[in-house]
Amino acid sequence: MQLIPLVLYVTAFAAYVWHFAKRQPTVGRTATTLLVAGALAHTFAIGMQTVAIGHIPFAGPTSAIGTFVWMLALAYLYMEMTTEERAMGPMILLLIVALQTIPVLRPVIEDRDAVLQGPLFGVHVSSLLFAYASFALACMIGITYVLLFKEIKAKHLGFFYARLPSLQILDSMNQQATILGWVFLTIGLIVGWIWAVQAPATDPRVQAMQLQDPKIFLAVVCWAVYSFEVFGARRIGWGGRRTAYLSAIGFAIVLLNFVPVGYFLTRSHNF
C-alpha cells in the first residue's frame, strides 16, 4: 500500500533534480504532476488504512512517519503552488523519499491502544505532525538560503545563483514556515500535557511522561530553539544565515526525536 506512493515520490524526486539542473519548464511541470500523483496515492493509502483500523493511522512511530510524509508532501505542494517556486523540490523530495522508505520496509499499522482513545490524542499528534512538516520545509528553505548566501558572499555567482529565488524571498518563506510550525508545536505540546494529566496514571507509559523522558525532553528543547528563532533571533541581529542555521538545528532535533528516540529510547511514547 505504501510502495506506490514511494515509487511516485522517487520519480518525482528524479524529475525535480533534473528540473533544478536543466531548468526545463516541461520537466518542472512533470515533477509537480508526479508529486501530486504520489500525494493522491498516499491519501488513498492512508484513507484505506483509516477505514481498516477505524482511525487515522498515527498511533505508533511507523504510522506517524507515514502520515508525516503525507502532510509534508501536501504542505510542500501548497507552498510550490502559492510561490510558483520549485527550487526547494529536490531537497524536500529527498527527505520525503528517505522517510517513506521506513513504512515501506516496516509495513505495520500500529493499533491504537485503549489509553489513546479520545479527541485530545488526535489533536496532539496531528498538531505535532503538521508542526514537523512546517519545520522540515523551513529547514530545507534555510539550507537553500545558506547555499545562495555563500555564493553571493564569496562573489562566485554560479549554480545556485542562477536557480534560486532571492535571499529576501527565502528568508520570508523560512520565517512563515517556522512561525506556522511553532504555533502547531505549541498547541501540540499543550494538548499533550492536558491529555497526560487526565490519562489513567496506572499505565506505566503515562507514569513515564516526565521531563526526564528523552522524547519529551527533546520536544521541549525543540520548542525552546524555535521560540528563540521566532521571538529572539532577529531582535539581537540574528537574521538571514543564522536563522537559517537555527531552522536546520531545530529540524535535526525533530528528526532525532522522531526516528531513533521514537523507536528505541522513549519510555513514555512507545505505543
Place this chain on the structure above:
Amino acid sequence: MHLLLVGISHKTAPVELRERLDFQARGVEGALRAIGARGATREALVLSTCNRAEVYAACEDLSAARTDLIAFLSEFHAVEHAAIAPHLYELTDLDVARHLFRVSSGLDSLVVGEPQILGQVKDAHSAATTAHTSGAVLNRLFHSSFAVGKRVRTETGLGAGAVSISFAAVSLARKIFGNLDARNVVVIGAGEMGKLTARHMRSQGVDRVTIVSRSMSNAARTAEAIGGASAAPWEDLDAVLGASDIVITATGAASPILTKARIESIMRARRSRPLFIIDIALPRDVEAAAGEIEQVFLYNIDDLQATVRENLARRESEVTRAETIVGEEVDKFAAWLRSRGAVPTIVALRQNFEAIRRSELERLLKVSSLPPESRARVEEITRLLVEKLLLTPTEQLKALGDADTPASYTEALTRLFALHAAAPSSSGDAESPRPRVVEGPFNRSSSKTGS
C-alpha cells in the same frame, strides 16, 4: 521557390555604413513597398537593428532577385554600390534559415545571447505582415525563428547572467532583496559616476534614491538632475546608511570613507537587515574587510567585472547546445520546404482525379434517373473514394526525406497521370512542368505594393 538574404551586420560593416543603411530612419514600410514594386521577389521582409540591415526574400529567380536587391539597397539609401559591396553577405535557401535562426536566438549578436533581438525579429515580421509583403514561405520561416529563439532561451543558458557591470549590480541587488521598488538606495558622491549610477537605479524601478555628498549644494544639484531623488548632508551619512538597503559609493576620496568599524556600528542599529554595498570608486571608498561583516555584501568594480566575465564565459559554453537546436530546427524547416515543393503536383493530381470523378458521375446521371437522395449518396461515396485513394500517396510525397527524391517522384507522377496536360495553369518552368498553385503576396495583390 528560393529563399534569399542580402544584408550587412556588425560582423561585416563598420558603424558608419550601418548608419547609412538603417531602414528605421527611412521607413521600413516604404522599403518593403519599394522592393515589391521592383517585382524581382515574391515575398520580402526587412530586419533593421542598430547592428544589422538585412532583406529577406522569397523568389523564383535567385540571380535576378540578388542583383535587384543589391541595386535596391544602393538606390533606396543613396549609397554607391561600391561602398556597400565589400560588406554585403548573400545567403540562399537553407543558409538563410540557419542565419535567421542564429540571429533570433542571439547567436549572431554582438553580445551573445542578448534578448532584445527576438523582439526585433518579431517586429520586422509584423511590419512585413502589415505591408502585405510576407507570404507563406517567409511567414513559416519567421514563425520557426520565433520558436527557435524561445527554445534556445528556455533550454540553454545562452541568455543567462548579466553581461554589463550596471546590470550585474542590479541583478545582484535583485538576488538579495527581490523586488527593488521599495528599497532605499544611497549614492555617496555627486560626480558623474554617481549621477549615472543613480539614473540607472531609477530606470530599474527604484523609487527612493538619496544623494550624499561633502557639498550639499552638489548633492542637491545632482538629485535635481536625476529627478525624483533627494539630497542629504554629509553629516547625516550614518543615519542615512542606517535606513538604506543599497549603497553605491563613487567619491574621489583618497582613503576609505567607510571603514569596517563604521559599518559594524551602522549594522548594529540595522539588526539583521542586509546591506548591499557597490564600491565603484577608485581608489576604493570601502575597506575590503567590511565584506566580512554578516549581512554585508560588498562588491567593488573588479568583482562586478569578474562576474560579467564569468557570465560571458558561461554563455560561450552554451553556444554548442544552442547551435545544435538551430541545426535541428533547420532540418525541420527543410522538411517543410521539401513537402511544399510537392504541393503543386499533389494539387494537380487531385484536380485530375476530381475531373475524372465528375465526368464519370455526369455520364452515370445521364443514363440513369436516380432520385435526389441517391444522387447525393453516390456523390459522397465517389468523393470519399477519391480522398482515400489519394491519401497515402499525398502523405508519402510530403514525407520524402532527401532533397532529390521529390523531384523524381513528381516528375514520374506528372508523366504517369499527364498532369501538365490536365492542369489548367502551368508555371511554364522547364525543369518542373507543374501548375503554379501558390502565389506570393506581390503577384497576388500587386495594387497593395504600389506597382
